[in-house]
Amino acid sequence: MELTDKNYENIIKNNEKPVFIDFYSPTCGPCLMLTKLIDERLEKYGEENGVKVVKCDVSRNPKLASAFKVRSVPFTIAVLKNEKLKYPEIGLKHETYYFELIDKLAGKGSFLSRLFT
Numbered sequence: 001m002e003l004t005d006k007n008y009e010n011i012i013k014n015n016e017k018p019v020f021i022d023f024y025s026p027t028c029g030p031c032l033m034l035t036k037l038i039d040e041r042l043e044k045y046g047e048e049n050g051v052k053v054v055k056c057d058v059s060r061n062p063k064l065a066s067a068f069k070v071r072s073v074p075f076t077i078a079v080l081k082n083e084k085l086k087y088p089e090i091g092l093k094h095e096t097y098y099f100e101l102i103d104k105l106a107g108k109g110s111f112l113s114r115l116f117t
Helices: 008-013 029-048 062-067 095-106 111-115
Strands: 019-024 052-057 075-079 085-090
Touching: 019 029, 019 095, 029 052, 029 095, 075 095, 085 095
Parallel strands: 019 052
Antiparallel strands: 019 075, 075 085
């Protein structure tokens, strides 16, 4: 799902679930790798575990990029209840990082530990 300056209120402020946001640029190679992971697997995984996963194009949504103080992309962050910000990260991480973060936001055990139990 695409987060925009216009739908921010509905997705973030009116949401009881934790929200994982990926700030990206369509001209950034690592960003495209992460958006592909989100589109193909992470968004569905988040939905199954009670975490909303969204992405935000910084070039089309400068107000949000400014509000979250995005200085470099990809930039990811989690928004919890009461708009509390957690886990800000700059740069592309290994895909297991993102699945484990979704687990952490959902209050579950580690993604990897659940694979091997």
